[in-house]
Amino acid sequence: MNRIPYGKHHITEDDIRAVVKTLRSEYLTQGPKVDEFEQKFAQFTGCKYAIATMNGTAALHLSALALGITPGDKVLTTPITFAASANCVIYAGGKVDFVDIDKESFLIDLNRVEDKLKKNKPGTYTCIIPVDFAGYPVRLDLLRDIADKYGCRILEDACHAPGAYYTDKDGNRQACGNCNYADAAVFSFHPVKHIATGEGGMVTTNNRTIYEKIKLLRTHGITKDPEILEENHGGWYYEMQELGYNYRIPDILCALGISQLQKIDKNLEQRNKIAQKYNNAFQNHPGIPTPVIQKQVFHAYHLYVILTDERKGLYNYLKDKNIFTQVHYIPLHMQPYYRHMGWKRGDFPVAEAYYERCLSLPIYPSLSEEEQQYVIDAILGYFS
């Protein structure tokens, strides 16, 4: 059997044609494809504004700055996420604090968020970064109620969850990244994510001020917009108004992103089918608990995580069969960088217990039925 990774991009001939067309065009970067990708992505998530960036980490960094995280601010996030969800706070000069996860959904535990906010002086925490881990949407309607009580902003890390949605307390469908409850949301287009551009990211928001700030910071803090210039010396004139970055994404990659976005529904459908197949295969096996999903949630299945006491044995056994599962994630507070800031094993027991047993199985649109069966047979074979 071919090498089977846990996640993989799916590039088709029409993707390649779209990129080649841009390569033959006037613009390789800062051309019309950036705007088109942003507009189509905004429409897809149902938000007002979208800003494309060089990667998801740049999107997080710019969002942290635009949401006003400044030195001295403390920000809450989950330990079960990719490092960038927390690192962006430190880039902006703020301090990270973690909240343990819910043991069923593996998402940041909203009760614990509220407890933590209640126990501290008002204003201690200025922002919360919930992560739609594995593709499971966080209940942002409920988090918004909590955040409002304590004056916190919400930055949704939706890198795992384009197209996912939940039903809010009023019965309305809320898509990840639509920013009806979050101040801003971020996505990544790294090849293991749903939409692959090689490197790429996006911020979505409904807030015009945040949108304009991120656009400015994305390109060195430089503007030519006559409306906001402090002076104007002529047609050549531009101003650097803030210390920004070069976090732009080229037109070449946006052309690929637009083409990939057209196929997202199929992608999500395929991932859900594979998840259903895994659920059916393992449902009668007490040694392999499968994901528990609330009703009225549409899961994006960036990851399909099982829990097993035999994680290491299973991981090695599957690797010998050319199946490369992965562990998402080593809790962030256990990473040396964060340990050196004072966190230690035992601080977040639910996340740590989850880490002892979690394993992400292969799930991606081009995983064939034959490969799916091969994975299932291998896992059942290990346990029998």
Ligand SMILES: *Cc1c(COP(=O)(O)O)cnc(C)c1O
């Ligand atoms: C992938 C990912 C990021 C970072 O995205 P890059 O595009 O790789 O910079 C941030 N947060 C989460 C949860 C991710 O999975």
